[in-house]
Amino acid sequence: MARKLKTYQTSLGFFDLAIAAPSMKAALQAWGAESNLFHQGAARESHDPDVVAATMAKPGVVLKRPVGSDGPFGEHADLPTDLDDADKPAKVTRKSKAVKPKKSTSRPADKAAExxxxxAYAREQKRRDREREKEEAAREKERERRQASVDKAQAALDRAAREHAEKAASIRAQMEALERRSQDELRRARD
Structure with a gap:
């Protein structure tokens, strides 16, 4: 039986990312994270009803929104527009550090929806796996093509080196023969 999905959220680069996944490991894998963002405090499970609804509508799909905004999550998001405020003096606002736990809504779980x-998450995971396999196959084909080109160039280089060595040996043999003839001619002229 498929595991219950949870909603996870993080900020990477210019975007806030959210995904409905069965585990933190699956979320990290979908985000392409190489380290555990949950242990670093950069990712968390989200209980925001809007975020949960958006991710559950498309489980397994990484949804984005501009970082720092409170707009809706979507598959594609525009870059943040308020990044040019660097010239303006920053306003200092203090927020309470104490995070109050939200009351869990004890609504009955909709088993069919879960x-x-x-x-849907499993289908999306299979789709991502197929896409990864296609990309890997394309990379492998490109590696093989490059290796074939390298092998062909190396064979041509080896052939040219052999031909050069043969010609150089032939020229040396001719030079030695001419030197012998020259020595013979000098001996004959002295005698």
């Missing part, structure tokens, strides 16, 4: 979301 199953549907879990299946």
């Amino acid at each position: 199953r549907k979301a879990a299946l």
Whole structure:
């Protein structure tokens, strides 16, 4: 049976990212993170109803929004527009450090919706895996093509080196023969 999906959220680069995944490991893998963002405090499980609704509508799909905004998450997001405020003096605002835990909404779990979301996540995971396999196959084909070109160039270089060595040996043999003839001619002229 498919595992229950949870919503995870992080900020990477210019975007806030969210995904509905069965585990933190699956979320990290979908984000392409190489380190554990959850242990570093850069990622967390989200209980925001808007974020949960958006991710559950498209489980397994990484949704984005501009960093620092509170707009809706989507598959594609524009870059943040308020980054040019660097010239303006920053306003210092203090927020309470104490985070109050939100009350969990004890609504009855919709088992059919959970199953549907879990299946959609599994489909999306398979799609991503197929896409990764295609990319890997294309990279492997490109590596093989490059290796064939390198092998062909190396064979041509080896052939040219052999031809050069043969010609150089032939020229040396001719030079030695001419030197012998020259020595013979000098001996004959002295005698």
